[in-house]
Structures are given as structure tokens and as C-alpha cells.
Amino acid sequence: MDTKLTAEGISKSYDENPVLENVNIKLHDQEIVSLLGISGAGKTTLFNIISGLMQPDRGHVFLEGKEITGQAGHIAYMLQKDLLLPYRSIVDNTALPLILHGVPKKEARQQASLHFAEFGLEGTQKKWPSQLSGGMRQRAALLRTYLSSEGVALLDEPFSALDTITKDTMHSWYLDVMQKIKLSSLFITHDIDEAILLSDRIYILAGKPGTIIAELPVTAPRPRTREFMLSEDFLNYKRKIIHLLKIE
Amino acid sequence: MHKKLTSITDKLSPAFLIILILVVWQAVVSLGIVPNFMLPSPVQVVQAFISDFPSLMENASTSLQETFWGMLIAILLAFGSAFLMDRFRLVKKSLYPILIITQTVPTVAIAPLLVLWLGYDMTPKIVLVIISCYFPIAVGLLNGFCSADPDVINLMLTMGSSKWQIFCHVKMPSALNNFFSGLRISVSYSVIGAVVAEWLGGNSGLGVYMTRVRKSYAYDRMFAVILLVSVISLLLMKLVDVIQYLCMPWERNPSDAETAKVP
Numbered sequence: 001m002d003t004k005l006t007a008e009g010i011s012k013s014y015d016e017n018p019v020l021e022n023v024n025i026k027l028h029d030q031e032i033v034s035l036l037g038i039s040g041a042g043k044t045t046l047f048n049i050i051s052g053l054m055q056p057d058r059g060h061v062f063l064e065g066k067e068i069t070g071q072a073g074h075i076a077y078m079l080q081k082d083l084l085l086p087y088r089s090i091v092d093n094t095a096l097p098l099i100l101h102g103v104p105k106k107e108a109r110q111q112a113s114l115h116f117a118e119f120g121l122e123g124t125q126k127k128w129p130s131q132l133s134g135g136m137r138q139r140a141a142l143l144r145t146y147l148s149s150e151g152v153a154l155l156d157e158p159f160s161a162l163d164t165i166t167k168d169t170m171h172s173w174y175l176d177v178m179q180k181i182k183l184s185s186l187f188i189t190h191d192i193d194e195a196i197l198l199s200d201r202i203y204i205l206a207g208k209p210g211t212i213i214a215e216l217p218v219t220a221p222r223p224r225t226r227e228f229m230l231s232e233d234f235l236n237y238k239r240k241i242i243h244l245l246k247i248e
Numbered sequence: 249m250h251k252k253l254t255s256i257t258d259k260l261s262p263a264f265l266i267i268l269i270l271v272v273w274q275a276v277v278s279l280g281i282v283p284n285f286m287l288p289s290p291v292q293v294v295q296a297f298i299s300d301f302p303s304l305m306e307n308a309s310t311s312l313q314e315t316f317w318g319m320l321i322a323i324l325l326a327f328g329s330a331f332l333m334d335r336f337r338l339v340k341k342s343l344y345p346i347l348i349i350t351q352t353v354p355t356v357a358i359a360p361l362l363v364l365w366l367g368y369d370m371t372p373k374i375v376l377v378i379i380s381c382y383f384p385i386a387v388g389l390l391n392g393f394c395s396a397d398p399d400v401i402n403l404m405l406t407m408g409s410s411k412w413q414i415f416c417h418v419k420m421p422s423a424l425n426n427f428f429s430g431l432r433i434s435v436s437y438s439v440i441g442a443v444v445a446e447w448l449g450g451n452s453g454l455g456v457y458m459t460r461v462r463k464s465y466a467y468d469r470m471f472a473v474i475l476l477v478s479v480i481s482l483l484l485m486k487l488v489d490v491i492q493y494l495c496m497p498w499e500r501n502p503s504d505a506e507t508a509k510v511p
Contacts, residue, residue, distance in 0.1 A: 072406050148408075
């Protein structure tokens with residue numbers, strides 16, 4: 001498999017206070033990889049470094065072999081907050097990355113609209129973000145992320161602000177969408193179940209300063225359903241992770 | 249039903265109070281409690297308004313032109329300076345305190361100087377309108393630019409946008425609310441600014457008219473022109489509301505969010 005994204009030996013401190021120490025991450029083509037860690041392990045700092053918003057003290061980030069350390073604009077990212085612009089309709093929000101790259105407005109809208117059905121957003125084109133539910137807004141945010149990406153997206157706890165039932169729906173939706181589109185995604189989460197359900201591989205980030213303490217491939221077959229979450233297989237993964245995180 | 253009744257009461261009560269005041273005013277004058285040469289009755293004011301209507305409109309047109317040009321220039325200046333203050337920290341640090349100081353200078357005091365420097369035509373009036381309108385708009389815009397969500401700006405950066413694109417797509421639209429609040433305040437100052445400047449000299453304008461009728465002790469017409477200035481200010485404020493409504497369609501009915509609640 002081709003390597004899309006590599007983060008090599010990333011270290012970062014804030015005022016003598018080390019947050020990340022020698023973090024190494026690889027993301028292959030069309031893979032879903034989770035970065036699982038408890039709060040304060042430096043997940044968000046790592047994402048800001050990978051997305052290029054922040055410079056690491058040491059280490060490099062490569063996208064398809066090209067160094068992009070500290071350069072924003074190559075890797076799309078999505079947060080817990082949908083950050084849809086309230087003054088743009090849903091189609092204009094999702095088309096924004098295309099418009100920013102100089103695609104004429106009409107064409108950008110058409111291109112974005114092509115994906116509305118795929119993302120389960122039919123009929124919302126002309127709505128304002130305030131007229132949509134939290135789940136729908138995250139769908140639109142993912143579509144915008146997808147359209148702004150060069151094939152790699154970082155998702156920082158994108159579903160954690162949603163209620164449990166919506167979250168379950170969004171997980172099935174996400175797995176479904178990822179089958180249809182070509183996107184390699186690195187997914188931050190603190191939710192062990194979510195990480196096992198969605199990922200091909202899980203990196204476990206822990207310690208102070210944060211470092212990768214384990215890498216765990218999840219080989220369970222796809223498509224994964226709710227049933228999978230009740231299987232012995234699933235519980236074994238969970239047991240292993242709990243053990244690694246030393247949760248008592 | 250109960251709610252509807254409350255809203256009707258809310259709307260009618262100020263109207264009721266105004267009518268009450270007018271009735272008392274009329275009574276006080278008609279019964280001779282206050283001598284009529286000092287205070288005209290509401291009916292006399294309306295009569296003066298009607299009989300002098302053509303002259304009032306002609307003068308109002310001059311004042312409104314001054315207001316229009318003054319507002320336009322004030323808005324452009326406010327945009328320019330708020331943009332620079334937002335973009336360059338040093339500009340903000342050096343310019344902002346000066347702006348606040350200029351706000352503390354009473355406009356009535358500088359109006360004679362403006363007439364002295366700029367003459368009797370429209371220029372000093374326009375300048376005074378600019379001085380009284382610029383500040384609320386500039387401050388509104390600047391606060392609006394600064395209030396843009398830093399997460400949204402980061403997101404824009406990850407999409408590869410330039411500073412100018414961030415300004416156009418994020419900062420400018422997020423500042424619209426503040427801009428219109430500032431504009432609403434400015435618009436209410438603007439007509440008064442023009443009138444005050446006209447007091448000090450000129451050939452036409454509501455301020456000129458006001459000085460003329462005061463000198464001839466025509467208090468009914470004095471009240472008529474005061475009424476007209478208030479009405480113009482109110483209409484201009486309403487105009488700002490209408491423009492805001494047209495410019496910000498997404499703010500119109502946030503309550504119909506219920507229509508699309510699909511998870």
C-alpha cells in the first residue's frame with residue numbers, strides 16, 4: 001500500500017513543558033487510522049502540527065513524500081465544532097474550498113452538489129446551517145473537508161459533540177461514505193469503541209510528554225455493523241487497549 | 249392567545265402615552281396655563297408644518313444631501329481604517345487612542361471653526377457629519393473583524409486561503425451585525441450633525457431654516473422643523489433596518505430549524 005502521510009519524530013514543547021516526544025505516524029492510502037489517547041496527551045497539538053498550523057520543535061511531516069512541515073493548506077481538517085459559516089447556504093459552505101482555489105462559483109456549486117446524495121445531504125443545498133440538525137451539519141462539514149483535501153483528512157473528535165443515538169447513526173454513515181469516496185483519514189478520539197469500530201489501525205498516544213506507546217491493527221472484516229460491537233473479537237480489542245492505557 | 253394580547257398591549261401602550269401627552273399639551277395651551285406666544289399647541293404645529301411644507305422640503309433636501317455624502321464618506325473611511333487596524337497591529341495601537349480622543353471633542357464646539365476654515369457651502373456640514381458618524385461605524389467594524397472565531401480562521405488556513413480571502417469570507421461577514429449596529433447609531437447622529445453645522449451659516453438647510461424662524465419668533469414653525477428632523481432620523485434608522493434585513497437573509501427566521509431535523 002502507498003503511504004500517503006508520514007509524521008516523523010515529532011516533538012513539541014510549550015515553554016519548557018514537553019507535550020509531544022518523538023511521535024511517528026504513517027497513514028496509507030484510503031486507510032482509516034485512529035489516534036486514541038486520553039485528554040491532555042497532546043492529540044490536538046499533534047493535529048495542529050500535521051495540518052501545518054503549528055511548527056514542531058523537531059520532526060517532519062510528509063505528504064506523498066513531499067515535505068509539508070509547517071505549511072497549512074495541504075491537509076484538510078475537521079473539528080468537533082462543524083464551523084459552517086452561518087451566512088453561507090449549505091452548498092456554498094461545502095463549495096468554499098473549491099472557491100478558495102479559484103474555481104468559479106457556479107462550477108464549484110455544481111461540483112459540490114454532485115456529492116450531496118453520497119453524503120446523505122439531499123435537499124439541504126439551499127438551507128442555512130442554522131436550519132440543520134447537529135448530525136446533518138457534521139455531514140456537511142465532512143463534505144467540505146473532503147472537497148478541500150488532497151486525499152488526506154484529519155478529523156478531531158468529529159462526532160463527540162453529538163448525542164449517543166445520533167453518534168451511532170453517524171458512525172454507520174461515516175463507514176458507508178468512506179467506502180464510496182477516496183479519502184485517507186486520521187481520526188482523533190478518546191472513545192475506545194469508536195476507534196475499534198471505525199479504524200484499520202489504532203495508534204495509542206499516552207504519557208507526559210505524549211508519545212505513541214502502541215500500534216494496533218484492527219483486522220476485523222468490513223463492512224462492520226453494530227453486531228460487531230457485541231462480538232468476542234471486539235471485546236478482545238477493547239481489553240487489549242484498556243490494558244495498554246492502564247485503565248484500572 | 250394570551251401571548252398575542254400581550255404583544256398588542258406592548259405595541260399600543262407607547263402610542264397611548266404619546267396621545268395622552270399631546271392631549272395634555274393641547275389642553276395646557278388652550279386653557280391659557282402657558283401663554284401661547286411661548287408654546288404653540290400641537291394643532292398649531294401641524295398647521296405650521298402644512299403651510300410651510302414646500303419650504304421645509306426644500307431645506308430638508310439640502311440637509312439630506314449633506315447627510316448622504318457625509319455618511320457615505322464616513323462609511324468608506326471607517327471601512328478603510330478598521331481594515332488597516334485589524335490587519336496591522338501597529339496601526340491599531342497608534343490610531344485607536346486618537347480616535348477615542350476625537351470622540352470626546354464636542355461637535356458643537358468645532359462647527360464654527362469648520363465654517364471659518366471651509367466656508368458657507370456644503371463642505372463644512374459634510375465634514376461635521378463625517379466627524380459625528382465615523383466613530384461608531386469604525387468601532388463596530390473593528391470589533392466585528394476581531395470577533396471572528398479563531399477556529400474558523402484556522403480552518404480557512406488549512407484550506408489554503410490567503411489573508412485577503414479570510415477577510416472577505418470570514419471577517420467581513422462576521423462583522424456585518426456590528427457594522428449595522430454602528431450604522432444605526434451614526435444615522436441618528438448624522439442629521440443632527442448636519443443641522444448643527446447649518447446653524448452657523450449657509451443658504452439653505454433645516455438648520456438655516458431653524459435659525460431663521462427662531463429669529464422671527466415663529467415657534468410653531470420651530471416645532472414643525474424639530475418634528476421633521478425627528479421623523480427623518482427615525483426613517484433613516486428604519487432604512488438601516490431594512491438594508492440589514494436585505495443583506496443578512498440567514499438571520500431572518502432561525503426558528504424554522506425544526507423543519508429539517510434529520511439526524
